[in-house]
Amino acid sequence: MMTPAEALPTEPIRAEHRELLPHLEHLEMAAVDLPTWDEETAASRLPRYVKFLSGHLIPHAVAEDEHLYPIIDRIAGSTAATATMRADHDEIASRVDAFAASVEQSLASWDDGAHRWDLAHQLSGLSAIVGLHFAEEEDVLLPLLDEALTLEDIVAIHQHMGHGEHEH
């Protein structure tokens, strides 16, 4: 028997969020204990976080901006529903850039505790915003698509979103 989640047309997009979620949980956990990391731990983990954020999370948001939100705008007959979400994407992108720059600086002088607290603070803000954004997308935006479109429609949209980019 299919679960309700499997029955939803937007399941491919929800599945993508589920793939991203464990990475976000790592960021959340890191925000708690990062100030206690030694330099070696920081040097191995922080660049991976930057890679995930710039290489996976941001492309996911860009693909939504280009291929998903315009369809929601068409269905809703207005850009009101996606305007706040696009603003979230902009905020997330600037925070990712700031985090990447701070990672570089802090790895150059890890002994400076102020850097470590600053990184922890940035990660905690970023993961809270991204978590809320995902929840808004799944609970508010995707239901609009579930009502208006079929699974075949969504699969076609999802292909345009560059699904598969993550796999190389």
Ligand SMILES: [Fe+2]
């Ligand atoms: Fe988004």
Ligand SMILES: [Fe+2]
């Ligand atoms: Fe998303």
